[in-house]
Amino acid sequence: MRGSDTAKDAGTGMTPIPAEAAMIVAHYGVAVEVAFPGGERRTVRVKRNSGHVVGDYVTVSGETLERLPRRTELRRRDARGSVRLVAANLDTLGVVLAPASPTGFADRAIIAARAADLAPFLVVNKCDLPESRQLAAMMRDTYGSSTEIFSVSAVRGDGLDDLHAFLAQGHRGAFVGSTGVGKSSLLNALIPDIDLKVGALSEYHGMGRHTTTVSTLHQVPGGGELVDTPGFREFGLVEIFPEDVVAHFPGFEDLEEGACRFHNCRHRREPGCAVMALVEEGALSAERYERYLEILQEAEAEEQSAQRRAWKNPT
Ligand SMILES: Nc1nc2c(ncn2[C@@H]2O[C@H](COP(=O)(O)OP(=O)(O)OP(=O)(O)O)[C@@H](O)[C@H]2O)c(=O)[nH]1
Ligand SMILES: [Mg+2]
Structure with a gap:
């Protein structure tokens, strides 16, 4: 499993998945089903909260799973x-x-x-x-x-x-x-x-x-x-910070680099903000802008609690 098999992919920096690795294809809480490259499937018991998830690549020896690094x-x-x-x-x-x-x-x-x-x-x-x-x-x-x-x-x-x-x-x-x-x-x-x-x-x-x-x-x-996946009503964000919302909010993709006066503009009350100009022109609806502000606020709260956690547990 070590050595050249796990050398980083040239270019991507990713660790390649070894050919013999199995993949978790179902998770039943206290057991997972793994599929081997040849098509064989096996159920392996795991601790509840073992941290495994469907899509994980693992090596299997007996009842022991070793999880390989995740790409995403x-x-x-x-x-x-x-x-x-x-x-x-x-x-x-x-x-x-x-x-x-x-x-x-x-x-x-x-x-x-x-x-x-x-x-x-x-x-x-x-x-x-x-x-x-x-x-x-x-x-x-x-x-x-x-x-x-x-x-x-x-x-x-x-x-x-x-x-x-x-x-x-x-x-x-x-x-x-x-x-x-x-x-x-x-x-x-x-x-x-x-x-x-x-x-x-x-x-x-x-x-x-x-x-x-x-x-x-x-x-x-x-x-x-x-x-x-089982249904759930809310997709609560985890460690998504304000810059992520600014970068990934659907509808903001076409904003050109430098469109706002400030490079770190959060599109709130900053002068020369291109998003606020879109709202004023009617090119971005007030409803979409409100949705953006709501998610931005959530991300700011997430950032503050991450900072508090870091102060409490300095590394
Ligand atoms: N009219 C209509 N009903 C559909 C369609 N697809 C699914 N349904 C119905 O919607 C209901 C829910 O379908 P499921 O496939 O169980 O929904 P799900 O998203 O998997 O639900 P969870 O497993 O609870 O998260 C069932 O009564 C389906 O028959 C569709 O294309 N048209
Ligand atoms: Mg379902």
Whole structure:
């Protein structure tokens, strides 16, 4: 495992994954399922909170797993404030939306993905329903210049060819989204020989019922890999600081370097701010600007608590 096998990739600085490494493809809390390169699968017991996550590469000897360094890791804060790992070693994140999706989910998920070096894309599901087609049109207006947007129907099959073509570029991604948007239904539609449990519609009237409770990774026929994750309502940001929000807020990508008078402008009340000028011209809606300020404030609070932690535990 050591020596030339783990030499850094020329150019990327990444440690290559050894050919014999297995990958965690499901996490059941006290056990994980690992898949070996030859296709063999095994269940290995792990301690609860062992820190493993779907997508991790591991070497397996008996019942011992040794985790290899992660290329990417996506984290979120849950409703209780705890940090949760979503998955490791992804290169893309599919944010699934449907008419009942909470506002703010897509913005936070996009910022978290970009800050973790994943390319986000949006999937508006249930486009067999008129309200979902409306939502897709709204999403195109707001996010069309920021990310790819797929408008699909898991039940009717609309738009799945486009998603297949995208994934076949060799992407490994996860579907995230609030409960009931149809993440598992989409995986079932994209991968005909899996049969993930899908929620009954009636279960979604009283929020908070999760049908999927375990994250699982699947090969997509034609190319690509996808992780199904349990739904959650809020994508709480972890260690996302103000500069990350400034750099990654969807809609700010086209701001040219030096557009604002100050290079470290937070687009708040600084003189000569290009974003405030866009708001005044009506090119950026007041609603989008408010959303930006809300997330910026959250990131400033996160930065302050990180500073407090650093003062308490100086290294
Ligand atoms: N009309 C319509 N309903 C859909 C579509 N896709 C999924 N549904 C329905 O939405 C409900 C929820 O689907 P799931 O696939 O379980 O949703 P999920 O996002 O995996 O939910 P969690 O696992 O709880 O996070 C089910 O009743 C599905 O039949 C679709 O394209 N159109
Ligand atoms: Mg599900």
